[in-house]
Amino acid sequence: MATNQRAVENLRSLRMAAWLGWQIESNWTDPFLFAIYSVIKPIAGALILVFMYMVVAKGGLSNPLFPMIFVGNAFYIYVAMVLMGVSFAVVDDRERYGMLKYMYTAPLNIYFYLLGRGGAKTLIATVSVLITLAFGALLFNLPIDIASIDWLLLVTGLVLGLLSLAFLGIFLGGVALITARHGQFTGEAVAGALYMLCGAVFPIDVLPGLLQAISYILPLTYWIETMRRALLGSGSSQILSQLSNLELVGVLGAFSVGVVILSVLFFRWAEHRAKEKGLIDMQTNY
Amino acid sequence: MIFRKRVELFLRTVIGRAYPRLIGLQRERSWLIFDTLLPLLQMSAFVFVYRAMQAPPEYTGFVVLGGAMTAYWLNVLWSMATQLHWEKENGNLALFIMAPTSRMAILLGMALGGIVATSFRAAAVVLVGIFIFGAHFSAERIPELIGIFLLTLIALYGMGMLFSSLFLLYGREAWHMSLLLQEPIYLLSGFYFPVRSLGYWTAMGASIVPITLGLDAMRQLLFPRMMQQIKFLDVRIELLVLAVLGLVFLFLAQRSLSYMERLACQEGRLTVRGQ
Numbered sequence: 001m002a003t004n005q006r007a008v009e010n011l012r013s014l015r016m017a018a019w020l021g022w023q024i025e026s027n028w029t030d031p032f033l034f035a036i037y038s039v040i041k042p043i044a045g046a047l048i049l050v051f052m053y054m055v056v057a058k059g060g061l062s063n064p065l066f067p068m069i070f071v072g073n074a075f076y077i078y079v080a081m082v083l084m085g086v087s088f089a090v091v092d093d094r095e096r097y098g099m100l101k102y103m104y105t106a107p108l109n110i111y112f113y114l115l116g117r118g119g120a121k122t123l124i125a126t127v128s129v130l131i132t133l134a135f136g137a138l139l140f141n142l143p144i145d146i147a148s149i150d151w152l153l154l155v156t157g158l159v160l161g162l163l164s165l166a167f168l169g170i171f172l173g174g175v176a177l178i179t180a181r182h183g184q185f186t187g188e189a190v191a192g193a194l195y196m197l198c199g200a201v202f203p204i205d206v207l208p209g210l211l212q213a214i215s216y217i218l219p220l221t222y223w224i225e226t227m228r229r230a231l232l233g234s235g236s237s238q239i240l241s242q243l244s245n246l247e248l249v250g251v252l253g254a255f256s257v258g259v260v261i262l263s264v265l266f267f268r269w270a271e272h273r274a275k276e277k278g279l280i281d282m283q284t285n286y
Numbered sequence: 287m288i289f290r291k292r293v294e295l296f297l298r299t300v301i302g303r304a305y306p307r308l309i310g311l312q313r314e315r316s317w318l319i320f321d322t323l324l325p326l327l328q329m330s331a332f333v334f335v336y337r338a339m340q341a342p343p344e345y346t347g348f349v350v351l352g353g354a355m356t357a358y359w360l361n362v363l364w365s366m367a368t369q370l371h372w373e374k375e376n377g378n379l380a381l382f383i384m385a386p387t388s389r390m391a392i393l394l395g396m397a398l399g400g401i402v403a404t405s406f407r408a409a410a411v412v413l414v415g416i417f418i419f420g421a422h423f424s425a426e427r428i429p430e431l432i433g434i435f436l437l438t439l440i441a442l443y444g445m446g447m448l449f450s451s452l453f454l455l456y457g458r459e460a461w462h463m464s465l466l467l468q469e470p471i472y473l474l475s476g477f478y479f480p481v482r483s484l485g486y487w488t489a490m491g492a493s494i495v496p497i498t499l500g501l502d503a504m505r506q507l508l509f510p511r512m513m514q515q516i517k518f519l520d521v522r523i524e525l526l527v528l529a530v531l532g533l534v535f536l537f538l539a540q541r542s543l544s545y546m547e548r549l550a551c552q553e554g555r556l557t558v559r560g561q
Contacts, residue, residue, distance in 0.1 A: 028457070028458040028459055028461075028462055029459060029462070037462060037466055040466065040470055041465070041466065041468075041469050041470070042469075044469040044470040044472070044473045045469045045473075047473050048469065048472055048473045048477075048478060048479075049335065051473070051476075051479050051483055051484065052332065052335060052336065052339075052478055052479045053339060054483060055341075055345075055479045055480060055483045055516075056336065056339045056340075056341040056345065057339070063339075065338060065339065069335065069338075185324070188324055189323055189324060189327070192323070192324055192327030192328055192331075193327055195327065195328065195331050196327055196328075196330050196331040196334065200331075201331060201332075201334075201335050202331070202334045202335045202337070202338035203338055206334050206337050206338045207334065
């Protein structure tokens with residue numbers, strides 16, 4: 001197939017999957033209720049940390065740790081949404097809608113299809129992150145100044161972070177392809193583990209040695225730190241402060257490329273195994 | 287049917303519905319790991335948050351207790367409230383309705399099975415909290431603690447039984463409603479911080495969720511010195527309110543189930559799938 005034609009097909013797969021994902025995510029209720037639903041969850045998540053902080057700080061929010069926690073938590077919204085958005089599409093299409101086998105017989109690129117399905121959740125997550133940050137800036141005086149944001153760092157870091165997350169989702173999609181009842185749980189477990197390990201809501205310096213070592217090999221550790229530096233001007237970790245912005249983005253980029261390669265290789269293997277074992281149209285009633 | 291036969295059938299139904307919940311633990315042991323791991327991960331993150339803030343060590347215990355109760359709340363949402371919706375999707379709901387037994391017995395069986403199964407997970411969370419994070423609890427008022435814990439569960443699962451009948455009419459909304467009742471309830475019920483810090487009237491409103499009062503009362507008994515300044519209500523009042531909530535929820539669940547079942551029959555929703 002000509003490269004041009006393949007690119008058109010990939011883009012069509014991405015666009016159609018994103019539209020399908022949006023319909024699935026949003027058409028269960030009316031737009032007003034959907035908007036409320038999309039706002040309440042992230043704000044409640046942020047407020048839990050605010051109150052935890054206020055209880056200990058006896059009401060004060062002036063400690064520099066607070067904006068670090070708030071911003072890290074806001075960007076973590078992407079983690080669960082993108083990760084689950086991409087990987088759960090496999091479980092949803094196979095088990096719930098019984099459509100996965102048709103996707104494999106249709107002229108589409110499965111990677112772009114899965115990434116497209118995650119696209120809708122990425123869009124919802126983006127709105128949630130913006131609302132959470134605006135909420136923090138307006139109500140809790142987060143020191144985010146539009147004029148002093150490092151936009152280049154923000155955009156570069158965001159693109160690399162979302163790339164890592166999307167392909168981590170592809171990896172978990174591969175796991176879902178070859179497992180019967182764990183597709184949903186693996187996504188939640190990985191998202192939960194990342195919440196703890198990448199220092200989304202605390203500096204990784206407080207983690208015990210082994211967990212700290214694991215956090216160094218996670219791209220999301222560097223991503224969250226990049227987001228903090230871009231918005232607040234400084235990160236939360238003493239250890240990571242030894243890296244300049246350029247070095248931080250370099251490490252994030254290297255890890256992101258590693259995640260992409262590893263995920264594609266693993267998904268290819270899982271897909272082959274699923275076809276061999278007849279798991280593409282498996283129904284397990286979960 | 288004579289009274290004895292009816293009681294016998296009721297109890298057999300309760301056991302019959304609780305059985306798959308318990309046997310499911312044996313058949314799919316990896317779920318036990320996931321179900322224990324998930325509340326543990328978030329709990330661990332919040333322990334590290336308090337450590338980063340250099341909070342007093344009692345706060346680790348606060349989080350551990352909240353983490354353990356998270357397992358029950360998730361069970362109520364996903365295995366009680368949405369259960370009849372799942373049964374509808376799987377085609378079992380019509381069989382439940384046709385069976386010559388009490389629907390309340392089915393819900394009660396689900397609740398009892400869920401309580402036992404979830405208790406293993408909650409116990410694992412507490413043990414990890416004690417042995418890995420070094421959480422300390424006062425063990426001076428154990429009988430009262432057990433009483434409050436059991437009353438909390440009765441009221442909580444009564445609420446779950448009420449939700450399951452309300453969710454009966456839902457299609458895909460059931461899934462989203464359960465998702466919506468996670469973080470906001472963790473916030474309003476003070477799963478990870480004393481609920482009093484939300485303000486008296488907010489805490490009062492949140493008391494409709496039994497875990498709010500249950501957690502506050504258990505924290506008062508487990509961390510008496512710390513909670514003196516930040517308790518919400520007196521333990522005896524909380525005990526009384528929990529008992530009332532339990533009775534009210536069970537009564538409402540029974541009434542609501544009959545009404546919703548009739549409505550679902552009239553609107554032809556009992557066998558609709560993929561809604």
